[in-house]
Amino acid sequence: MPNAPWFDLLVKLSPGLLLGAVLVVLLGIYALSTAGTERSLRRDGSVLLPRILIGFWYWLVTPIISGLDRLGVRPNHITLFSLYLAALAAVALGTGYFMVGCWLVIAAASCDLLDGLLARQTDAGSPAGAFLDSFADRIAEGMVFAGIAFYGGGGALTWLALWAMLASVMVSYARARGEGLGADCKVGLMQRPERLLLLILTLFAAPIAAVFLEPGAQRPVFHVAIFGIGLLAALSTVTAVRRAHWIFSTLAGQSHENGAPIVGADEPDEGYTHFEQNAGVAE
Numbered sequence: 001m002p003n004a005p006w007f008d009l010l011v012k013l014s015p016g017l018l019l020g021a022v023l024v025v026l027l028g029i030y031a032l033s034t035a036g037t038e039r040s041l042r043r044d045g046s047v048l049l050p051r052i053l054i055g056f057w058y059w060l061v062t063p064i065i066s067g068l069d070r071l072g073v074r075p076n077h078i079t080l081f082s083l084y085l086a087a088l089a090a091v092a093l094g095t096g097y098f099m100v101g102c103w104l105v106i107a108a109a110s111c112d113l114l115d116g117l118l119a120r121q122t123d124a125g126s127p128a129g130a131f132l133d134s135f136a137d138r139i140a141e142g143m144v145f146a147g148i149a150f151y152g153g154g155g156a157l158t159w160l161a162l163w164a165m166l167a168s169v170m171v172s173y174a175r176a177r178g179e180g181l182g183a184d185c186k187v188g189l190m191q192r193p194e195r196l197l198l199l200i201l202t203l204f205a206a207p208i209a210a211v212f213l214e215p216g217a218q219r220p221v222f223h224v225a226i227f228g229i230g231l232l233a234a235l236s237t238v239t240a241v242r243r244a245h246w247i248f249s250t251l252a253g254q255s256h257e258n259g260a261p262i263v264g265a266d267e268p269d270e271g272y273t274h275f276e277q278n279a280g281v282a283e
Contacts, residue, residue, distance in 0.1 A: 019103060020204065030056045049194050058117075061110055065117050075119040075129055079136050082111035086140035090147030093203070096219060101147065102203035108140055109196050134176075137192065141168055144199070148229060157222065160229045167236035168195055174240055178247035182254065187246050188239030195232060202228025 031052060068078070089104035115133060119125040145165035152158030171190060178185040190198075202225055210220040 027056050030059050049197050057113065061114055062117065064114060065121050068118055069122055075115040075124055076132055078111050078115040078118060079133050082108045083136050083140055085111060086143050090143040093147035094150040096151055098203050098207045098222060102200055105144060105200055105203065112137060157226050160226060160233055164229050164233035164236060167233050167240055170240040171236050174243035174247060181251055183247045183250040185243050185247050188242045190236045190239040195236060198228065198232050
């Protein structure tokens, strides 16, 4: 008797599901081992990304740093490798392999964390490296959304992915340009880690849901992906607008206090590069 289509599809998804189960177990171990302790983190948690998840990912990748250093791997090598992984993720997503794309996105995001940790441990940080890291982040994010848009075939998923891509760029650009003009802006929910988490959860859940919502479909619509990417796009847009409003109000207030007009309103966008070179963060 042949297996049901949904069973065969779940078997194909089993490697990704197994990796997910391993991460859940490791998260439990981390939570138990750090219960009652407060770990120092480089950023606070948020509604979407609580401190325990941030600490868990640092805990997971930190042991790799010493090995990479002994092998002579430099931060820029990891940054470029993360771009390669993002390109593979885009191809996987564009051809409908959302579970594979999900894990490739996770791997690329982990590399993005590793390069910064390695730079701090080996004192190899530089303005050039900071710029490369931020520039690579924008390219990687764009490639992933482009892969999703391609798979959408001109339908709702395509347009939502393009909207999410634009909104994500504007969130990053708003902070970069604002800080280039002297306004340190960190307001808004959808910073890059939050966007990555929502994207990863969406890509992980979409093929699983499709097994039951679209059994036997040769080219699933991925309804969960439509919802998740649409939510990501909407929340990122809200964050971009909030940042734009906050930065403009702050700069206008500074201008009023100094008795001078806002500087840079009609200048080209060198502020983006200037900020990233000096601060190394575009979120």
